[in-house]
Amino acid sequence: MGHRLLLVDDEPFNLELMAELLEDAGFESVQAETGEEAWAILEKDGANFATVLLDKMMPGMDGFEVLKRIKSTPSLEFLPVIMQTAVGAAASVQEGLSAGAFYYLTKPFSREMLLAVVEAAVSHWDRHAYFKELATQQIEALRNLNEACFALRTHKEAQQVTTLLAKTCPSPEKAATGLFELLVNAIEHGNLALSFQEKTALQADGQWEHELERRLGSAEYGSRQVTVRFARDPESIRFVIEDEGSGFDWEHYLSAPGSSLIETHGRGILIARRLSFDRLEYRGKGNVVEAQVSLR
Known part of the structure; x- marks a missing residue:
């Protein structure tokens, strides 16, 4: 398998669909249904992920809180986070980008859009990892x-x-x-x-x-x-x-x-x-x- 992605969504059907599309394209995925579960995975194993696809609206710890924790943790701050939301309002989008999201996907999105955004995020992570090693x-x-x-x-x-x-x-x-x-x-x-x-x-x-x-x-x-x-x-x-x-x-x-x-x-x-x-x-x-x- 290729790069490892963390998929976070409180809807199991969405997780299964994204995992299938991404794994068909050569990506490995780990799934979490809550923000708390996602953060526990990142705290333990965050260095092994190339990108996070994160649902914004979830009960308990929502996606925005997970994003803030990622960007305030030095070992994770350059990890690309793709936010997903059904809310396309400019204020919602700006909130995520201002907090450090790499990109915003508004549901429903196409397979082509999903893969294009993930590939861009993974390329960004690869460059960061390359420069980190050389540095x-x-x-x-x-x-x-x-x-x-x-x-x-x-x-x-x-x-x-x-x-x-x-x-x-x-x-x-x-x-x-x-x-x-x-x-x-x-x-x-x-x-x-x-x-x-x-x-x-x-x-x-x-x-x-x-x-x-x-x-x-x-x-x-x-x-x-x-x-x-x-x-x-x-x-x-x-x-x-x-x-x-x-x-x-x-x-x-x-x-x-x-x-x-x-x-x-x-x-x-x-x-x-x-x-x-x-x-x-x-x-x-x-x-x-x-x-x-x-x-x-």
Whole structure:
């Protein structure tokens, strides 16, 4: 079996249906019918789960309380939680996203939507686990680094730079998750001028990787670079990322409520702003962003 998921719902039929759909897609599942049961499982074995699918409305300890406990527990705070609810009101959605939910599914949802959201959450968890493992290696020497500048073009180079720079931070795996998201945005939506709508359509057609390679090799976009500047002082660590694109409406993604970001658009910025950095600031037209980690 593949990744292990915790399914939480007070309706046994819903649990059986989700388990069958997810196990057919290669996921292993553990089921809980109450919030209390789910929390007991997570306290004992939380490190072995890649994602939690959590019903919001349950008697006793509801899903929102389980979510708050997950996000306030250091060993679980990066575990992706997909909230499920029959209530689609903006206030309900925003409440969950503000508390750290990865995504919101409104019942009833299709098999395709369920699998797409779970696969996105599991990929997010895999990246976090990868960076967490790498962050434990060769950290000591980087604590003496005060300034650095890097230039990169591709996702692989972004991963390498992220792995190195994250080790300068007090919580390397936490910084790495957000830093990589910002670099990917700078490459894809900055230098390669791929809109969020284009990415969605290309992924649906199975042409996303091909189009990335095509643009990286083109005369129009191929020479563009993303610059990453690192600086440390007694108060903070700062990363300034600049791409050569035309910018975007960054104010929307920094000021909009969580409920307006329920689509895939802006997820990287949301993750960086809420989970990885103490301050995130875009400048000018949006092709420069500064992310800050406090050392106090």
